[in-house]
Amino acid sequence: MKQKIAVKVDDLTVAYNYKPVLWDIDLEIPEGVLMAIVGPNGAGKSTLIKAILGILKPIAGSVSIYEKPYEKQRSLVAYVPQKGSVDWDFPTTALDVVMMGTYGSLGWIKRPGQKEKKAALEALEKVGMLPFKSRQISQLSGGQQQRIFLARALVQDASIYFMDEPFQGVDATTEIAIINILKELRKAGKTVIVVHHDLQTVPEYFDWVTFLNVKKIATGPVKDIFNDDNLTKTYGINYKVSIQE
């Protein structure tokens, strides 16, 4: 059976101030996988996602989403940025942040209405944050802020989800709650791509993995390629994972 390719990256090179931080990346992400991107700090994981989403302009290479350029496929893609990338003191509420997920389908100038509000409330409910809907966002804990971001992505009702470290600074309960939502998304046929740091949980949470460190080291099913060899190549040190299948 030939699987559809959700995201295809060709010869992608991205640089900040002419210093390349991603070299010549080729990547194919099949539809319906729950994929981890792993690699050390500064490996370019966030940069890769930003380049795929058109937030950064690559100096070479191209990206396609279901065989079309990203600009044509925005409505198919949802994004959860790294939590530290926004100012949590911004004067707004949890509900309002989630509503921002609906802005894409509204387009320029048009304002969100009752329909968008209802969708946002449903997403808040799904991540267990409904009681906090009117809370100013700085008065939420780190894990709650992460759930708000997740709800904002859910409200986009996309086919492909990119999440930059959604487990950063969350406790075990929240982590399980989030991973269950991600698994549900996959069950619904969505493709989910997650930057992930905890190598121990990769086999348990994900079915697909990409090793990244400036270059792409490997990509494929977790059961085939998640091994000491690739980990050592990615992290530089002699890596021994104590994971038994």
Next chain:
Amino acid sequence: MSNAQIEIQLIASLVAIACAIPGTFLVLRKMAMISDAISHSILPGIVVGFFITQDLNSPLLILLAALTGVITVVLVERIQKTGLVKEDTAIGLVFPALFSIGVIMIAKNANDVHLDVDAVLLGELAFAPFDRLFISGTDVGPKSLWIIGSILVITVGLLIAFFKELKVSTFDAGLAASLGFSPALIHYGLMTVSSVTTVGAFDAVGAILVVALMIAPAASAYLLTTDLKKMLGLAIVFGVLSAISGYWFAHWLDASIAGSITTMLGVLFLLVYLFAPSKGLIAVMYREKQQRIEVSLLTFLLHLKNHNEETERHVNHLNEHINWQKVRSKTVLDLALKNNMIVIDNKIVSLTEKGDEFTSQAIDYIITNEDAQIEDMKDDFFLFRG
């Protein structure tokens, strides 16, 4: 009030509103310094524009000068991008350079340009009513009023149209970009509006007041609300309030109007900074004190819960045991009594049912850190707020 007085206040108020709107977003984007840079570096643009148009109020001059403002922003970003210096340093490099070019141009052409550096910095609001606009011979009011009025109408129109885009790109530029709202476009749009407002306002109120009117009302409003729309509204109210009170202050002292308005802005910010209900200095200090007392209260209640022996629960013993100063133990005892958490019988302290329940809940909270449990306790207990 004479006509001129009303006109001056009207101009000052419109300037205040036109500045507060972009100012709110500049403050939220932590770009307060940029408005300072723009307000100074538009000077060469104004001079060049004046050579071309020979009219300080021409719309072309305003656009030319505003372009200098946007160029400033681009230059600052270019310098910053080299990674050699930080943003504030880049700003510090660009605007004095441009401003001094402007000053030299004025000095060199003093005879042709009716501009002087004092007027650039402080404006000439008092004279604004004398420069009138005539449409086919009829006097329709001061020129500055028309200029700033038009700019304000455009600004408000843009704000209403692009409120959602401004909000999302200010809060989360990455999301905005991925949704297809170009943050760069919005950024330069905001810079253009700020520049146009600055140029339009500067003839009347000068560079310093423009910066003050952009930043101070927004910064004050930021301390008072957690809602972007309310922040905009408050910033506008503060701006207008300072403009009018500043005018009368100047009238009373016979001083510079721009200077007085700036002073009022400063006073207003100081008051808000001290007395804002939740983010103000006094509120923060009060809250910290409350929290200290409540931590003590909790320690005290826990002690009672853990000890059944009467000796451990004697008032005198508590003083020593928990090792507080007399004042503190009295405050804590009073607080506990007032909330019906304890009873004192013959100098022996015991938990009431309510106190016992409260303590268990609090322990639960501390151990599990579950937010749901704490939601109902929040209202009557400071410790768990924020």
